[in-house]
Structure formats: C-alpha cells, structure tokens
Amino acid sequence: xxxxxxxxxxxxxxxxxxxxxxxxxxxxxxxxAVPSELxxxxxxxxxxLHLVGTAHHDVGEAAGDDALVAATVLAVDRHAxxxxxxxxxxxxxxxxxxxxxxxxxxxxxxxxxxxxxxGALRERAGRHADVAALLTATAVAQESxxxxxxxxxxxxxxxxxxxxxxxxxxxxxxxxxxxxxxxxVAAMLLIAVSVVLPITSQARHMGQVAACSSxxxxxxAGFGQYMNDFSNRLPVAxxxxxxxxxxxxxxxxxxxPAESNAANLYHLVPTGYASLESLACPGNADAxxxxxxxxxxxxxxLRAVSFSYRLPTRSMRFAxxxxxxxxxxxxxxxxxxxxxxxPVDPFxxxxxxxxxxxxxxxxxxxxxxxxxxxxENGDNIWLPRTIEIQVRRVAxxxxxxxxxxxxxxxxxDVFLGP
Amino acid sequence: xxxxxxxxPAANGSADPxxxxxxxxDYRTGDSxxxxxxxxxxxxxxxxxxxxxxxxxxxxxxxxxDTFLQIHIxxxxxxxxxRFRPWLFTIAANKARDQLRKNSRQRxxxxxxxxxxxxxxxxxxxVDLLEIDVPSPDAALDQEELSRQVQxxxxxxxxxxxxxxxxxxxxxxxxxxxxxxxxxxxxxxKSRLHAAVASFARNWDIVQRAEKTGLNEDRxxxxx
Numbered sequence: 065x066x067x068x069x070x071x072x073x074x075x076x077x078x079x080x081x082x083x084x085x086x087x088x089x090x091x092x093x094x095x096x097a098v099p100s101e102l103x104x105x106x107x108x109x110x111x112x113l114h115l116v117g118t119a120h121h122d123v124g125e126a127a128g129d130d131a132l133v134a135a136t137v138l139a140v141d142r143h144a145x146x147x148x149x150x151x152x153x154x155x156x157x158x159x160x161x162x163x164x165x166x167x168x169x170x171x172x173x174x175x176x177x178x179x180x181x182x183g184a185l186r187e188r189a190g191r192h193a194d195v196a197a198l199l200t201a202t203a204v205a206q207e208s209x210x211x212x213x214x215x216x217x218x219x220x221x222x223x224x225x226x227x228x229x230x231x232x233x234x235x236x237x238x239x240x241x242x243x244x245x246x247x248x249v250a251a252m253l254l255i256a257v258s259v260v261l262p263i264t265s266q267a268r269h270m271g272q273v274a275a276c277s278s279x280x281x282x283x284x285a286g287f288g289q290y291m292n293d294f295s296n297r298l299p300v301a302x303x304x305x306x307x308x309x310x311x312x313x314x315x316x317x318x319x320x321p322a323e324s325n326a327a328n329l330y331h332l333v334p335t336g337y338a339s340l341e342s343l344a345c346p347g348n349a350d351a352x353x354x355x356x357x358x359x360x361x362x363x364x365x366l367r368a369v370s371f372s373y374r375l376p377t378r379s380m381r382f383a384x385x386x387x388x389x390x391x392x393x394x395x396x397x398x399x400x401x402x403x404x405x406x407p408v409d410p411f412x413x414x415x416x417x418x419x420x421x422x423x424x425x426x427x428x429x430x431x432x433x434x435x436x437x438x439x440e441n442g443d444n445i446w447l448p449r450t451i452e453i454q455v456r457r458v459a460x461x462x463x464x465x466x467x468x469x470x471x472x473x474x475x476x477d478v479f480l481g482p
Numbered sequence: 483x484x485x486x487x488x489x490x491p492a493a494n495g496s497a498d499p500x501x502x503x504x505x506x507x508d509y510r511t512g513d514s515x516x517x518x519x520x521x522x523x524x525x526x527x528x529x530x531x532x533x534x535x536x537x538x539x540x541x542x543x544x545x546x547x548d549t550f551l552q553i554h555i556x557x558x559x560x561x562x563x564x565r566f567r568p569w570l571f572t573i574a575a576n577k578a579r580d581q582l583r584k585n586s587r588q589r590x591x592x593x594x595x596x597x598x599x600x601x602x603x604x605x606x607x608x609v610d611l612l613e614i615d616v617p618s619p620d621a622a623l624d625q626e627e628l629s630r631q632v633q634x635x636x637x638x639x640x641x642x643x644x645x646x647x648x649x650x651x652x653x654x655x656x657x658x659x660x661x662x663x664x665x666x667x668x669x670x671x672k673s674r675l676h677a678a679v680a681s682f683a684r685n686w687d688i689v690q691r692a693e694k695t696g697l698n699e700d701r702x703x704x705x706x
Contacts, residue, residue: 191611197619419512
C-alpha cells in the first residue's frame with residue numbers, strides 16, 4: 065500500500081490507493097459516489113482522512129498506520145495545491161445537482177412547460193424555464209431583416225437557375241435519353257409550335273419538358289405494342305381494388321402491388337414492353353429508374369412514380385382506348401396532396417413541370433401538353449365523375465377529399481392516379 | 483418562445499393559415515411564394531438559434547441562407563407526415579457545423595464525441611440552479627446587454643454542448659425525438675443536455691459575477 069519514491073523521502077501511495085483517493089476527491093469526498101471498483105479503497109482512505117480532520121495531532125497513535133496517513137495527507141495536499149495552481153490545466157466540468165437533473169428531465173418530459181411539472185420539482189423546473197427563455201427569447205441584434213429574406217430567396221433562385229441550366233446543357237437529371245433525342249424532340253417541338261408554344265414560354269424548362277415528352281413517346285410505343293398483343297386492352301396487373309363492402313385501404317399505396325394502381329403501369333416493365341427510364345419524368349426529382357429488385361412488381365414509393373395512369377371501374381374495366389382518350393399524364397397533384405392528408409385543388413397542374421401544365425398520352429399514341437386538368441369535354445383527369453359533380457356543386461372546391469378507394473365511374477371516365 | 487407545434491400555423495410571422503408542412507407541400511408542387519412564407523415565419527427564431535450557435539450575426543446569416551437553400555434542394559425528400567420545424571433546425575445545425583469547420587474557428591466536432599475533457603483531467607463541480615441568478619423572462623432588463631451576456635456564456639461552451647442545448651430548447655422536443663433527429667442514443671441526449679445546462683448555468687454565473695465586479699470597480703473609480 066505504501067511505496068517510497070526513489071528520489072524522495074516522502075512516502076507515496078500505491079497506484080490503486082492513489083486512484084481511489086483521486087476518485088474520492090472527485091466525488092467531493094462522498095464515498096457512495098465513487099465508482100464501485102474503487103469504493104472499498106476509497107472508504108478506507110476516507111476513514112483515514114476523517115482521522116486527519118478530527119484528530120490531526122494524534123493521528124499517529126490513532127491510526128496505527130502513520131505512514132499511510134502521512135502519505136494520504138501529502139497526496140491530499142498535492143491534489144489541493146495542484147488544483148489551486150493549475151486551474152487551466154484541470155478541466156472542471158460542472159454537473160447539475162441531482163434535484164436540478166431530475167427537474168430538467170421532468171421539464172423535458174412535460175414538453176418544456178414548467179407548469180405541467182409535478183409540484184415537488186416545479187420550482188426548479190421554473191428555473192430551467194428561465195434558462196430556456198434566456199437562451200431562446202433573448203433578442204439578437206437587428207433581429208428582423210426583410211433584406212435577409214430577399215437574399216435567401218435570391219440564393220434559392222440562383223440554385224434553380226443553375227440546376228435548370230445544368231439540365232439544359234448536360235442533361236444530368238434526364239435518365240435514359242441522349243443528346244440526339246433531345247435535339248430531335250426539340251426540333252419537333254419547334255415544328256408543332258401551336259401546341260408547344262405554351263410549354264416553351266419558359267425556355268429554361270425546355271430540356272426537362274423535351275426529355276419528359278421523349279420518355280412518354282417511348283412509353284407510348286410500349287403501350288401500343290402491349291395493346292396489339294392483348295386484344296386492345298390496357299395493361300392491368302392487379303386483380304381488383306376490393307369491393308364496396310371490403311375496399312382496399314388506398315390504391316395509392318405504391319409498393320404494395322396488389323393494391324397499387326401504379327403496379328398496373330409498372331406491369332409494362334417486367335413484361336418487357338417499356339423500360340423504367342421511359343416511365344420517369346426528369347421533372348420528378350424522386351423518379352425511379354432502376355427496379356428495387358429483379359422481381360419487383362411496383363414502384364418503390366408514391367413519390368417515385370412520375371406518371372399517373374388510368375384507374376379502372378370497380379369491375380376493372382376501361383373503354384377500348386380511342387384517339388381522344390387520356391391514358392397517362394404527368395403525376396397527379398391531387399393524389400400527392402390527398403395521400404398526405406392535405407386539401408386538394410382539383411384544378412391544380414402536375415408538379416412535374418412547375419405546375420405549368422402536364423403532358424398527356426392519348427389513346428392514339430400521341431403526346432400532348434395540356435394547360436388545364438379539365439379536358440374539352442369537361443372531364444377532370446384527376447377526379448372520378450361523381451366527385452367532379454360534387455366539385456361543381458360546391459363553391460369552395462378545396463373542401464373535397466379523396467380516400468384512394470374511389471374508382472372511375474364509367475368506362476370512359478378519365479380518372480388518373482397515382 | 484417558439485410555437486409548440488407546427489400543426490398550427492405560427493402566430494408570429496406570416497398570417498398565412500397553412501401549416502408549415504402544407505406550405506412545403508405546396509412549394510414542391512410549384513407554389514413558389516410558399517417558400518417566402520416559410521422563411522418569414524421562421525426567420526426570427528432560426529436566426530436567433532444560429533446566432534447563438536455560431537456567435538456571430540454574419541456567420542448566422544450565411545448559415546440561414548444555406549439552410550433554406552438545402553430546404554429547397556431537399557424539399558421533395560421531406561415526409562410531410564412529419565413536422566417541418568425539427569427538420570429545419572436539424573438542417574440549420576448541420577449548416578452551422580459546416581460554418582464552424584469552414585471558418586476553422588473550432589475543430590470539427592461529431593455528434594458522437596464525448597462530452598467534456600478527456601480522462602483523468604476531468605473533475606466535477608455541482609451546479610444548483612436555485613443559487614444562480616437567472617432573470618425571469620418578464621424582468622425589465624436591458625435586452626441588448628442581456629443578449630451580450632447570454633452570448634458570452636454560450637460562447638464558452640464546447641460546440642457539442644452548445645448544439646444540444648440550443649436544439650433542445652429551441653425545438654422543445656422530447657429526449658426520444660432529439661435522439662431520433664440527431665441520430666444519437668437517448669442516454670447520450672440526456673447526459674449531454676444535463677452537462678450543457680450545468681455548463682451554461684456556471685458560465686452565466688461567472689459572467690454575472692464578472693459584470694458585478696466590473697460595475698463595483700467602476701463605482702469605486704467614480705467615487706474616488
């Protein structure tokens with residue numbers, strides 16, 4: 065227990081006792097607060113220190129171990145002087161008193177509302193509330209600055225311009241299409257100026273719009289081939305979307321092929337009629353271009369779906385597509401809103417192209433751009449007919465809701481999702 | 483104090499009735515003005531948070547812009563069934579950390595770094611909040627002076643403690659939610675927040691004592 069320093073006449077404590085002594089001092093001389101592995105030694109050191117305090121002059125006789133006492137006194141003295149002389153060398157870490165620690169836990173548990181803290185801890189929780197207020201409610205210099213808001217928006221706009229420019233010039237966000245395709249589609253767009261002029265009014269969106277149109281044209285070829293092979297029927301993979309008495313939860317549950325309308329569109333991929341790239345719009349940052357697994361039967365998530373596809377009637381029927389029928393369109397803003405429990409705007413445009421309008425794939429395989437979600441015959445492509453009638457009746461169209469169990473009311477009712 | 487929940491539109495800032503989550507949803511479907519509403523709604527709180535965290539208004543403004551730029555870039559990945567505000571503040575804390583790293587004013591810190599000094603050089607002193615003079619929010623004090631003193635007490639904290647303290651009090655989240663947001667164990671959140679509050683309280687006490695000493699010296703100088 066006692067060792068002697070070779071260069072000194074002072075006795076020194078063994079390493080374990082020195083460690084226990086350090087731990088005891090660290091614990092403010094509270095033996096119970098010393099780590100358990102050192103507690104027994106710390107208790108003994110504590111007893112000796114007690115002797116030092118109560119009978120300092122008689123310590124030799126009382127302890128019967130004067131060398132240990134002397135070593136302990138020396139060690140304590142060294143510790144005290146080391147603390148006094150090297151405050152900076154020693155990091156003193158403050159800790160909360162146990163009452164304050166309990167009060168903080170209770171304060172956090174009560175949602176940082178001191179009035180909800182149990183009575184015994186409420187006063188101290190109130191002090192925590194004062195500290196919280198000091199931190200969060202104290203004013204900082206020049207707090208309000210509309211200039212900062214403007215600068216922030218300008219930073220965001222610069223990023224939008226930069227990314228649009230990158231899209232135009234290197235096509236990084238446009239999967240699966242080449243420069244040649246973009247150029248050829250752009251040329252076609254120029255020829256079909258009467259249709260496309262609204263699209264190109266914002267030149268910076270040209271790349272995205274052209275790439276999307278190109279992808280839809282590829283998908284159209286796949287649709288045509290599929291319908292040729294399957295007696296003019298549209299692709300369907302799901303057996304049905306439940307019955308009136310036992311409906312499914314929602315057909316926008318993308319990722320569950322048995323319930324998802326997107327799985328019907330995805331059916332073109334494993335059957336080899338279309339690539340996943342052709343079903344991706346570059347205007348959808350989350351567009352999926354790679355199957356999640358070799359045997360996947362659906363997109364990974366609702367946000368990964370770029371195009372909304374015809375919903376069938378409850379008996380899983382569509383009218384045989386005619387030239388003026390809409391089969392597919394840029395993804396529905398109505399479904400995106402409804403699936404996240406937000407109010408829907410039936411007249412909103414697809415988010416794929418900045419809500420400026422949407423591409424539609426027609427029954428004759430052509431790709432059009434429409435500025436409004438309502439077709440010439442009055443059919444809203446985002447809603448089934450019964451809900452369209454409700455919308456016409458209510459002045460505030462934002463009041464309508466969708467649950468994802470609605471289906472097309474008639475075979476010729478254009479209703480797209482997800 | 484910040485609003486309790488973003489389920490309701492914030493009372494301060496914009497009068498737009500939409501929730502934060504609805505605004506972000508609208509923004510990503512093409513409603514560009516929705517971003518301005520979000521920025522204006524959170525400007526005061528977020529700027530205060532960043533100024534406290536970074537210790538400089540200029541650095542805070544840079545991080546503020548970076549934060550909303552990141553919100554724009556990541557808008558499509560936000561799950562609108564979750565709350566916007568914790569996401570915003572977590573992004574802001576990341577941007578602040580980037581600033582600290584970039585400015586090399588502090589060594590880079592990680593959220594998993596241990597609290598306090600290493601090894602045997604660490605000792606503890608216990609703080610009792612009832613013995614520390616913390617002004618109540620309704621006390622009539624010089625706000626500018628108070629703000630300077632608060633910043634002085636925060637500046638003495640390590641970046642790790644500063645971050646957990648400000649995130650917890652600005653977001654007012656449960657320990658479990660903070661652990662989830664910062665991706666650190668719940669026990670670490672608890673011990674780190676305890677250490678942060680204790681350190682801040684001690685620093686505040688030191689700042690207060692220094693202020694009083696300075697005042698007394700000034701008075702003594704005046705009377706002499």
